[in-house]
Amino acid sequence: MKDHNTLRTFAVATLLLAGTLHAQHTRTGKGESYWNNTWEWHHQLEHQFDAQGQEVLYTHYSVSVLDSSMTMESITHKGYSGSGQLVWRSTRSADPFTQLLTVGDSTVFVHDAQDSLLTETMYTLDGGSWELDTRTTYYRNVIGALDSAYVDTDAFGNWNLAARMLITLNAQGWTEHIQYDSLLNNVWIEYAELEIAYDPDGRPTLYEYTDPTPIPYEGVRHAFSYDAQGQLDSLVHSTKFPGGSWHSYSCTTYDPVGDGLSNYSNYYRLDTLSIDWTLNDRLTYEPFTAIPERPTAAVLRAFPNPTEDVVRIPELTGTPVRIQVCDGHGRVALEQSLVMDGTISLAGLPAGSYHLVTTDPRCGVRFTRVLKH
Numbered sequence: 001m002k003d004h005n006t007l008r009t010f011a012v013a014t015l016l017l018a019g020t021l022h023a024q025h026t027r028t029g030k031g032e033s034y035w036n037n038t039w040e041w042h043h044q045l046e047h048q049f050d051a052q053g054q055e056v057l058y059t060h061y062s063v064s065v066l067d068s069s070m071t072m073e074s075i076t077h078k079g080y081s082g083s084g085q086l087v088w089r090s091t092r093s094a095d096p097f098t099q100l101l102t103v104g105d106s107t108v109f110v111h112d113a114q115d116s117l118l119t120e121t122m123y124t125l126d127g128g129s130w131e132l133d134t135r136t137t138y139y140r141n142v143i144g145a146l147d148s149a150y151v152d153t154d155a156f157g158n159w160n161l162a163a164r165m166l167i168t169l170n171a172q173g174w175t176e177h178i179q180y181d182s183l184l185n186n187v188w189i190e191y192a193e194l195e196i197a198y199d200p201d202g203r204p205t206l207y208e209y210t211d212p213t214p215i216p217y218e219g220v221r222h223a224f225s226y227d228a229q230g231q232l233d234s235l236v237h238s239t240k241f242p243g244g245s246w247h248s249y250s251c252t253t254y255d256p257v258g259d260g261l262s263n264y265s266n267y268y269r270l271d272t273l274s275i276d277w278t279l280n281d282r283l284t285y286e287p288f289t290a291i292p293e294r295p296t297a298a299v300l301r302a303f304p305n306p307t308e309d310v311v312r313i314p315e316l317t318g319t320p321v322r323i324q325v326c327d328g329h330g331r332v333a334l335e336q337s338l339v340m341d342g343t344i345s346l347a348g349l350p351a352g353s354y355h356l357v358t359t360d361p362r363c364g365v366r367f368t369r370v371l372k373h
Helices: none
Strands: 023-035 038-050 055-063 070-080 086-094 101-111 117-126 129-140 146-155 158-169 175-184 187-198 204-210 219-226 232-240 246-258 261-268 278-285 310-312 321-326 332-339 343-345 352-360 364-372
Touching: 038 070
Parallel strands: none
Antiparallel strands: 023 038, 023 278, 038 055, 055 070, 070 086, 086 101, 101 117, 117 129, 129 146, 146 158, 158 175, 175 187, 187 204, 204 219, 219 232, 232 246, 246 261, 261 278, 310 343, 321 332, 321 352, 352 364
16 A cells, blocks of 8 residues: 555654553453464463553464464554553564564654543664654644644654544544545645445444545445444455455454454455355464563653753663654654763754654663653
């Protein structure tokens, strides 16, 4: 999909992390595929939750069909504000040979005082260095309803406008239509649309994504159904070839197990002439496992705070990192590409509240808040 990576985007950070997160329990999912008349264990998912039931760690493993040995595929950390809003997410993928986490991405989410999403910023990790990638800024109309989002890409330290999403809400205030445009030679060009339908309780029942210049599909559909308790019951995926009819090729049924997770079974059809569904994949979660409380490394400490000038961050001593100092509007006010002694000077910046965003290959993206007098 052309330019679709820019639509997964993101912005710079106003982070209000409240205290440390304490992991309380985990759930493990066993993924299997049906092959040669037998079920083969091919991946494992591990989810870790904090005391508030929020997922703070997600790890994906591949499983060898020869000896059941497990190889890490990726690991994701998440951090939340005091009100429970997701404020950052960082995923790193493992090299299949070295198992080093050398590729990944981190996203920072900024909300206003009413917990409405303002901006998202995405950083990418490739070859051991974290770099700014894309930023999305969300705009609302005079009554506070979301009506558009604009995407910037980072090129050599400068933000360049690249894409936008024009959003239409229905009478209930739910998003019913999104128009995706890309900017080419200073002209907006539409390249896709998304229509969303809902049931009376506000649950989405149909996503229909269409592309006016399809290669190879004209559209993709996702149809949702729910059980009597309002839990997701099934999800059917369909595609449409140019000028053709819709073909349902995959159907997944869900069985909730708690923590926002579900056991599922996936069925597929071979082609447009098939009428029967064939079971080919399933994921089964075990009962949760309690684990001892231990703090995560999401929140950095800064001393002194408030400060007149220099701030020391003990966790960064002896570690080469990049630090960005962002003001209350998410704008980068100061940037240092290499900090070894764990200190940064705020001299020359006006008094106010600042947010320090640090990136390094070992810990990814971390944050803290500092008040300058």
